[in-house]
Amino acid sequence: MGEQVLAVIGGSGLYEIEGLGGAGWQEVTTPWGAPSDAILTGELGGLRLAFLPRHGRGHVHAPTDIPYRANIDALKQLGATHVLSVSACGSFREEMGPGHFVIPDQFIDRTVNREKSFFSGGCVAHVSMAHPTCRALGAAAAAAARAAGVTVHEGGTYLAMEGPQFSSLAESRMYRDHWGCDVVGMTNMPEAKLAREAELHYATVAMVTDYDSWHPDHGEVDVTEIIRTLTANSANAREMIARMPGELTSDCAQSCDRALDNAVLTAPERRDPDLVARLETVAGRVLTPR
Template sequence: MTDHMLAVIGGSGLYEIDGLTDPRWHRVTTPWGDPSDAILTGTLDGLRMAFLPRHGRGHVHSPTDVPYRANIDALKQLGATHVLSVSACGSFREEMAPGDFVIVDQFIDRTVNREKSFFSQGCVAHVSMAHPTCRALGAAAAEAAQAAGVKVHRGGTYLAMEGPQFSTLAESRMYREHWGCDVIGMTNMPEAKLAREAELHYATVAMVTDYDSWHPDHGEVDVTQIIATLSANTTHAKAMIAGLPGRMAEGCDQACDAALEFAVMTAPDKRDPVLVDRLSTVAGRVLRG
């Protein structure tokens, strides 16, 4: 575990983590702009940690405006090898009740207004997203959450919507009944795609706050109820994070850290040197070869 550095990206309600030894906030500059906030680093029971509040302290960034590329680049600059996304979500399943945690393993991306790749004209790359999360990291998070007394569902499809508005009733029913989605949120795309491009082990813990708008007994989403559930979820999330040291696996059978091995398509002599320079943190392993 000595080579691991776990970065936690905290969603709505999670703006800090406790118990770090030698805590320090860093302002990081990236070629993609500034990240959401300063990044907290430290050590937790021997595990190097980083923490980034996705919406910024005080919740200043809307889901669409989160600087996703800068966030991932900044975390990798600081040495992160693993990224755990902790995010609030709505549920499309009766059994995935408010207060439960879902270890997401699939995504459907319905966002439309976000930069979704570090690569573009001048340096083209295509990474596989068939299995977008790291099973080993997800399993560690599930075990830690269960040890903290949380009901955990292992596996689920996350529908990423643009927001900031919540779903219409028709959309909610479609995602649930026809698309087979399990939870819905506004922030894990393009975050998961960018983490994959950066060759980071990425997993999502979706903390259920509500039943979206499909449930006949719960009606439309009520922000006041969400905030109340968020408070309890945040307490459980911090307990889960505290339980992660010692549960981090040494290996990964998905080769998350080699996602770019055969992904870059542009010939070396055709690559834009300016873009290649911007990619030095996230893709330097393959571009320097």
């Protein structure tokens, strides 16, 4: 593997990272439209870092409206090899309390109104999502978070819901009791799928803000309490990111950066040239002869 470049997708409070040298905001254009915002780039502990506010500065994009394809394309244009997704979540487990960080290794995708692939008619590809996160990157994030003093839970299933409303009590109970989910959020799908198609190492840090609505002692989700917990989590998340240069490793046994090997099924002579051109950043390795 060549130079490692860490991209972080997260909330507006996370880009105020102490020690980020040469920091500056870059506008990036993509064939999939504009990303959520300009991207903050710099160097941290010898590691190149790019930060993208998922909802845009000022929180202008709802979960369904986030330009997921443009975000992943833009980060790869800037050289990203690893994407660490930092996002708020609700917890279905008593032991995963508010303020804790969870590193999920599985997803259930319940979103229905989002573009979920870079590939379509004219150039068809199927990548494996059996193991949707990079174990090595997840382990690095867990180590960095623990070093920052955070309680971390490694492994678990993230239920991605459409939103923007929170779960009903019946949904919350179903996700917890019948589907075996551990946390619930609105933004990690199709983000994880697109990162896999773009051959990026991807992992999620889900920051617990509440117990969703299943918990008999906590009742319905209180947005005021969520914001209070989010604010408290931001400092821990920034400290975790600051420690990532010392934890990031190239030891990926999953070959995340080779996810498109044998994935493209459309014969070369039948591929739509316009779509192939749009796919240059994310899939040029396998589509464009070098």
